[in-house]
Amino acid sequence: MQKEEIVNRLTPVFRKVFSDNSLVVTDELSALDVENWDSLSHMLLISEVETEFAIKFKLKDLNKMANVGDMIEIIRSKFQ
Amino acid sequence: MRSNSTFHSDVLTPFVAATEKFASHNAFCINGVFHSYRQLAETISAIRAEVKKMGAADNNVGLVANDDLETYAAIFALWFEGKSYVPVNPDTPAERNRNVLQQAGATVVIDSSDQPLYTEFNVVRSKELKAVAINLEPLPFDDEERAYIFFTSGTTGVPKGVPITRANLAGFIKAFFDLGITMDETDKCLQMFELTFDLSVMSYLAPLLKGACVYTIPKNKIKFNYIADLLEEHNLTVALMVPSIIHYLRPYLDEIHCESMRFSLFCGEALPLDVTSEWANSIPNAKIMNVYGPTEDTIFCTHYTYNRTGENKASNGLLCIGKAMNGTDTIIINENKEILPANEKGELCLGGVQLTPGYWKNEEKNKEAFFHIMYNGEMTRFYKTGDLCQADDAGDIMYLGRIDSQVKVQGFRVELSEIEFYAKEYLDKTNAVAIAFTNQLHNTEIGMVIESAEFDTKPMIEYMKSKLPSYMIPTQLRFINTFPLNTNGKIDRKVLKEKF
Numbered sequence: 154m155q156k157e158e159i160v161n162r163l164t165p166v167f168r169k170v171f172s173d174n175s176l177v178v179t180d181e182l183s184a185l186d187v188e189n190w191d192s193l194s195h196m197l198l199i200s201e202v203e204t205e206f207a208i209k210f211k212l213k214d215l216n217k218m219a220n221v222g223d224m225i226e227i228i229r230s231k232f233q
Numbered sequence: 234m235r236s237n238s239t240f241h242s243d244v245l246t247p248f249v250a251a252t253e254k255f256a257s258h259n260a261f262c263i264n265g266v267f268h269s270y271r272q273l274a275e276t277i278s279a280i281r282a283e284v285k286k287m288g289a290a291d292n293n294v295g296l297v298a299n300d301d302l303e304t305y306a307a308i309f310a311l312w313f314e315g316k317s318y319v320p321v322n323p324d325t326p327a328e329r330n331r332n333v334l335q336q337a338g339a340t341v342v343i344d345s346s347d348q349p350l351y352t353e354f355n356v357v358r359s360k361e362l363k364a365v366a367i368n369l370e371p372l373p374f375d376d377e378e379r380a381y382i383f384f385t386s387g388t389t390g391v392p393k394g395v396p397i398t399r400a401n402l403a404g405f406i407k408a409f410f411d412l413g414i415t416m417d418e419t420d421k422c423l424q425m426f427e428l429t430f431d432l433s434v435m436s437y438l439a440p441l442l443k444g445a446c447v448y449t450i451p452k453n454k455i456k457f458n459y460i461a462d463l464l465e466e467h468n469l470t471v472a473l474m475v476p477s478i479i480h481y482l483r484p485y486l487d488e489i490h491c492e493s494m495r496f497s498l499f500c501g502e503a504l505p506l507d508v509t510s511e512w513a514n515s516i517p518n519a520k521i522m523n524v525y526g527p528t529e530d531t532i533f534c535t536h537y538t539y540n541r542t543g544e545n546k547a548s549n550g551l552l553c554i555g556k557a558m559n560g561t562d563t564i565i566i567n568e569n570k571e572i573l574p575a576n577e578k579g580e581l582c583l584g585g586v587q588l589t590p591g592y593w594k595n596e597e598k599n600k601e602a603f604f605h606i607m608y609n610g611e612m613t614r615f616y617k618t619g620d621l622c623q624a625d626d627a628g629d630i631m632y633l634g635r636i637d638s639q640v641k642v643q644g645f646r647v648e649l650s651e652i653e654f655y656a657k658e659y660l661d662k663t664n665a666v667a668i669a670f671t672n673q674l675h676n677t678e679i680g681m682v683i684e685s686a687e688f689d690t691k692p693m694i695e696y697m698k699s700k701l702p703s704y705m706i707p708t709q710l711r712f713i714n715t716f717p718l719n720t721n722g723k724i725d726r727k728v729l730k731e732k733f
Contacts, residue, residue, distance in 0.1 A: 184453055184454075184455060185453050189708075191455075191703065192455055192456050192457055192477075192481060192643070193672075193674075193676065193678065193708070194708075195455045195458075196481055196674055200673075211485070211488060212461055212482070212485035212488040212489065213488065215455075215458050215461075215485070216458050216461060216462045218458075
């Protein structure tokens with residue numbers, strides 16, 4: 154799966170979870186940048202992303218995710 | 234059983250011994266960086282030298298709760314000088330923190346931030362102090378002096394202060410180790426709590442009395458992820474957690490295998506039996522304990538050990554909270570303040586060595602929450618917890634729910650009426666009801682129903698964020714034209730709850 158497609162599909166998921174219609178999904182985006190990004194919204198985000206791409210993350214995947222770029226890489230790896 | 238422990242014998246003396254005997258051992262792992270007991274002792278001594286310059290009137294000292302060695306060292310520096318700490322979380326709205334510091338009468342604030350946050354106070358900048366010779370000589374102070382004051386959610390928009398004395402804290406530490414929880418210089422212990430939350434006190438203090446290492450969680454990290462990482466990378470041996478952590482980890486528990494864990498304690502929220510059983514498989518060598526208690530009775534005061542091989546006592550799927558720890562008395566009373574026998578439902582009340590002398594400068598609340606009753610032939614002071622409970626014939630206590638509208642979010646006490654207070658303040662004449670509901674992850678979330686046609690709630694949420702800590706902000710909003718009423722003519726919260 155191309156990165157662009159992943160970003161396009163992630164954008165509405167992020168906007169929904171963080172209730173922010175202007176949120177721009179970039180590689181550098183992380184919990185530091187989004188005010189409501191805490192344990193609760195993180196789990197909701199993970200579960201929404203899993204549904205969107207019909208994948209399941211491993212705990213090790215989650216532990217490695219420092220920013221959205223990491224997330225995109227992990228999603229890509231699931232389709233290889 | 235009454236303990237003869239003192240703050241000197243059970244807290245300061247073992248702490249000083251640990252800093253001397255294990256000077257080169259790690260006391261803390263903070264954001265991946267280790268700090269030795271010697272560094273801790275040096276940092277305490279430097280802050281203590283500043284604290285010595287304060288007047289005797291400054292007994293309650295503000296402490297900006299950062300995640301660094303200086304902040305932890307400041308707590309001990311204050312204790313060595315007979316003072317108490319009043320923690321404020323820098324992420325909480327400044328107005329609320331100022332209210333807390335003013336209520337406590339603090340004139341000095343110890344702050345390790347790069348830029349001091351509360352400049353109208355006398356600020357001790359703990360990161361910029363001169364090194365001094367180590368001085369951990371305890372001075373004799375009365376154990377009725379305070380060790381700390383923690384502020385919790387109040388019903389009227391103003392946080393209320395719970396002062397805990399040196400005697401209360403010494404009583405807790407004695408009772409804690411009486412539970413058979415052993416620690417030594419090889420232990421690695423989790424400290425996952427913000428310092429404004431009293432579960433942090435056990436998490437940093439107990440290990441430091443034994444020469445063990447305390448692992449903290451950096452701010453802005455996703456807690457349950459970081460904890461899972463610590464379990465795997467550092468082989469933690471002792472952990473006190475809120476149950477919401479294992480709810481978050483539940484989908485991944487088959488990936489966690491932590492043989493090093495010896496004691497896994499849960500507190501702050503009701504602990505479901507089913508998730509506990511799954512967690513038990515991830516930590517095969519640990520003793521799992523459910524502990525319970527409000528801030529008013531110093532951290533926690535009852536305990537129940539999970540049985541790996543047999544039956545467990547539970548009610549509605551929630552693990553029992555067990556029996557009183559040493560030095561604590563528990564009774565269950567009816568509305569007439571009469572002590573109920575076993576197997577009858579009533580309000581759990583707590584007394585004994587860990588019980589706070591009363592809310593800080595709040596006589597009205599004290600009259601509501603504390604009372605005296607004949608118990609074992611003595612007039613004894615008790616605190617009404619607001620928790621609906623029932624004890625069985627063996628004396629084990631089941632938690633059944635709350636009597637009032639207080640709820641727990643990630644272990645934090647939240648008064649729904651305080652959330653409503655600020656929503657209504659913003660909405661002016663529009664009514665709003667805060668509802669606690671259980672989300673699909675089995676964690677408590679705050680919803681709000683507004684009696685109005687739909688409107689953009691962003692400004693209201695922004696306003697609430699300027700007044701309340703983040704865990705008190707509603708995450709889901711609903712609108713309704715008219716609130717449903719129950720047969721008593723009150724707003725029917727049960728019906729509103731179905732909207733989430």
